[in-house]
Amino acid sequence: MTGPRTFFAKIWDAHHVADTAAGAALIAIDRVFLHERTGAAALKAMAAAGRPVHDPARVFAVMDHIVDTRPGRGDQTLMPGGQAFITETREAALAAGITLFDVTDPDQGITHVISPELGIVLPGLTLVAPDSHTCTQGALGALAWGIGSSEAEHAMATGVLRLGRPQSMRVTFTGQLAPGVTAKDMALALLATHGAGGGAGHVVEFAGEAVRALDIESRMTLCNMATEFAAMTGIIAPDERTYAYLAGRRHAPPAFDHPHWQSLHTDHGATFDREIVIDAGALAPMVTWGTSPEHAVAVDGTVPQGPQRAHEYTGLAAGTPIKGTPIDAAFIGSCTNARLSDLRRAARLLKGRRISPAIRKALVVPGSMAVRRAAEAEGLDKVFADAGFEWRESGCSLCFYAGGEGFAPGSRTISSTNRNFEGRQGPGIRTHIASPETVAASALAGAIADPREMMR
Amino acid sequence: MKRFTTLTSRAIPLLRDNIDTDTVIPSREMKSTGRTGLADGLFAPWRYADAAARTPDPAFPLNQPEAAGQRILLAGANFGCGSSREHAVWALMEWGIACVIAPGFAPIFQANALRNGLLPVVLPAPAIAAMPWADVTIDLPAQTVACGQSVHPFAIAPEPKEMLLEGLDAIDLTLKARPQIDAWTARDRALRPWVYPEQQP
Numbered sequence: 001m002t003g004p005r006t007f008f009a010k011i012w013d014a015h016h017v018a019d020t021a022a023g024a025a026l027i028a029i030d031r032v033f034l035h036e037r038t039g040a041a042a043l044k045a046m047a048a049a050g051r052p053v054h055d056p057a058r059v060f061a062v063m064d065h066i067v068d069t070r071p072g073r074g075d076q077t078l079m080p081g082g083q084a085f086i087t088e089t090r091e092a093a094l095a096a097g098i099t100l101f102d103v104t105d106p107d108q109g110i111t112h113v114i115s116p117e118l119g120i121v122l123p124g125l126t127l128v129a130p131d132s133h134t135c136t137q138g139a140l141g142a143l144a145w146g147i148g149s150s151e152a153e154h155a156m157a158t159g160v161l162r163l164g165r166p167q168s169m170r171v172t173f174t175g176q177l178a179p180g181v182t183a184k185d186m187a188l189a190l191l192a193t194h195g196a197g198g199g200a201g202h203v204v205e206f207a208g209e210a211v212r213a214l215d216i217e218s219r220m221t222l223c224n225m226a227t228e229f230a231a232m233t234g235i236i237a238p239d240e241r242t243y244a245y246l247a248g249r250r251h252a253p254p255a256f257d258h259p260h261w262q263s264l265h266t267d268h269g270a271t272f273d274r275e276i277v278i279d280a281g282a283l284a285p286m287v288t289w290g291t292s293p294e295h296a297v298a299v300d301g302t303v304p305q306g307p308q309r310a311h312e313y314t315g316l317a318a319g320t321p322i323k324g325t326p327i328d329a330a331f332i333g334s335c336t337n338a339r340l341s342d343l344r345r346a347a348r349l350l351k352g353r354r355i356s357p358a359i360r361k362a363l364v365v366p367g368s369m370a371v372r373r374a375a376e377a378e379g380l381d382k383v384f385a386d387a388g389f390e391w392r393e394s395g396c397s398l399c400f401y402a403g404g405e406g407f408a409p410g411s412r413t414i415s416s417t418n419r420n421f422e423g424r425q426g427p428g429i430r431t432h433i434a435s436p437e438t439v440a441a442s443a444l445a446g447a448i449a450d451p452r453e454m455m456r
Numbered sequence: 457m458k459r460f461t462t463l464t465s466r467a468i469p470l471l472r473d474n475i476d477t478d479t480v481i482p483s484r485e486m487k488s489t490g491r492t493g494l495a496d497g498l499f500a501p502w503r504y505a506d507a508a509a510r511t512p513d514p515a516f517p518l519n520q521p522e523a524a525g526q527r528i529l530l531a532g533a534n535f536g537c538g539s540s541r542e543h544a545v546w547a548l549m550e551w552g553i554a555c556v557i558a559p560g561f562a563p564i565f566q567a568n569a570l571r572n573g574l575l576p577v578v579l580p581a582p583a584i585a586a587m588p589w590a591d592v593t594i595d596l597p598a599q600t601v602a603c604g605q606s607v608h609p610f611a612i613a614p615e616p617k618e619m620l621l622e623g624l625d626a627i628d629l630t631l632k633a634r635p636q637i638d639a640w641t642a643r644d645r646a647l648r649p650w651v652y653p654e655q656q657p
């Protein structure tokens with residue numbers, strides 16, 4: 001008999017196929033998800049090497065990164081050379097016999113949004129994708145992590161990956177979030193206090209009262225930024241909410257009545273290699289000031305002393321209050337914060353109001369076409385349009401800059417995304433990341449604003 | 457994969473923390489679905505005063521004359537964070553870098569590097585601070601980095617070490633375990649049938 005085990009250890013042990021001669025492990029991979037940015041490269045390389053996909057029924061692909069998000073889109077994109085990524089992924093996916101969610105598929109959307117929506121990711125599974133934000137899907141109780149193209153080939157060709165066992169960490173959020181404070185702020189607070197390298201080498205289980213209280217979509221927001229923490233991934237043990245969320249989804253099992261589903265949690269008395277405890281009740285809405293997600297402060301705080309390069313890039317000196325910093329653009333989208341609940345919360349602030357004339361570009365890009373349809377059924381598209389936001393088709397859009405469409409040169413942008421790196425949203429673009437409600441409040445004010453002051 | 461045993465080169469310093477893969481190779485520099493043609497876009501936002509015109513910034517370390525032909529890059533903490541793009545590794549290797557020494561690496565970059573024969577070496581920041589533009593020798597079998605009179609040991613897991621030394625292909629190696637994988641899958645299919653959908657028609 002084994003002693004008490006962590007949730008992570010249970011998934012790892014259940015997928016352990018064999019040890020390798022040199023002390024690594026072969027870990028079975030239940031699902032592989034590809035997108036057109038890196039998927040064609042992996043599939044084409046396999047085809048060139050004469051290696052078939054081991055089990056095509058467990059491999060999925062979607063067009064999300066390069067695909068246009070302007071209405072009426074097709075294979076054409078503004079990104080130079082972008083069309084080839086779409087057509088080559090389509091050809092390679094067809095040839096390999098995997099499931100593809102193509103440009104005009106009603107289920108199209110960002111990988112990490114549609115995988116849960118369709119019940120492709122399930123508690124207790126291993127799922128990999130050549131995309132760093134695969135950790136998002138850990139919110140459903142799966143061990144889901146980002147890999148490179150070569151590893152994706154490996155997983156598709158063999159059904160396993162060769163891995164060293166990571167360490168385990170538990171991040172416990174105690175207490176209750178105050179109104180206007182969200183999962184995004186929890187993630188940014190963790191990064192601000194423990195650093196962008198703080199999770200290196202670890203699988204992070206998010207736990208505690210404040211995590212249990214999050215709906216499934218917010219749990220995805222929290223797990224999404226585990227990669228910003230340099231963790232292998234984040235994971236949240238499934239509960240009644242998880243199974244209620246997954247019930248009836250197309251690729252999910254018809255029922256969750258097998259005893260297996262009840263075993264997926266950390267046993268009482270199990271120990272972690274590291275533990276972090278954060279008081280969620282003390283958190284405020286957070287916003288980044290610099291060029292790493294760890295450069296985050298409370299929206300009513302001041303810019304701390306950071307690397308000189310970061311201050312120069314964003315043009316914000318230490319000691320400056322972050323609130324009131326004028327902005328030129330606003331972006332609500334990405335696998336971090338573009339699900340229905342995110343759009344609802346932003347729309348609640350925007351309803352009946354107009355964004356500041358100082359804002360030169362404001363976009364809302366739903367995380368999936370299903371989110372888009374659900375939002376339209378509630379009239380959210382009109383709320384956004386009336387407020388001055390463009391309402392887009394689903395995709396990654398300006399979460400990252402691929403050439404083609406961009407923000408005006410030199411724009412200071414507030415974004416519901418996960419990365420504020422130099423140039424992430426375009427050359428010279430200065431990105432401040434925040435929750436959808438902070439983005440909405442800031443767009444209304446034309447400057448970084450505290451959403452709590454505009455809530456009603 | 458290319459074999460890696462020992463390497464001596466001058467070390468090019470790029471001692472900034474949290475260098476992300478968007479900066480190593482920006483998305484707009486990944487112009488095709490292939491793995492080549494990337495060296496020109498390596499560090500494009502920093503390396504060129506004007507990226508479109510490809511005007512080099514003479515102050516950037518990779519542009520300095522003594523960097524030409526060198527194979528070791530020194531970096532700050534959490535190197536390779538951000539996007540999982542393996543293009544970051546391919547771009548570095550195509551430019552000529554064979555080893556990056558940093559106080560820490562983002563996990564996906566580290567795994568990508570090891571799979572391609574680019575050696576990521578973790579050393580404490582003070583040791584790295586003594587190395588800019590010095591001749592540095594990496595000895596993978598001995599797991600040491602030598603610079604002047606100092607010799608620093610470094611850690612690497614046995615499996616990636618062996619694969620680098622032998623230049624092994626991970627997929628070929630794993631396919632030898634096909635019978636074990638199939639046996640495991642057959643057992644698991646009975647335990648967790650929901651994992652295995654029927655093949656789509």
Ligand code: SF4
Nearest residue numbers: 133334335396399400
């Ligand atoms: S939305 Fe942004 S972070 Fe998410 S997968 Fe797309 S590009 Fe990556």
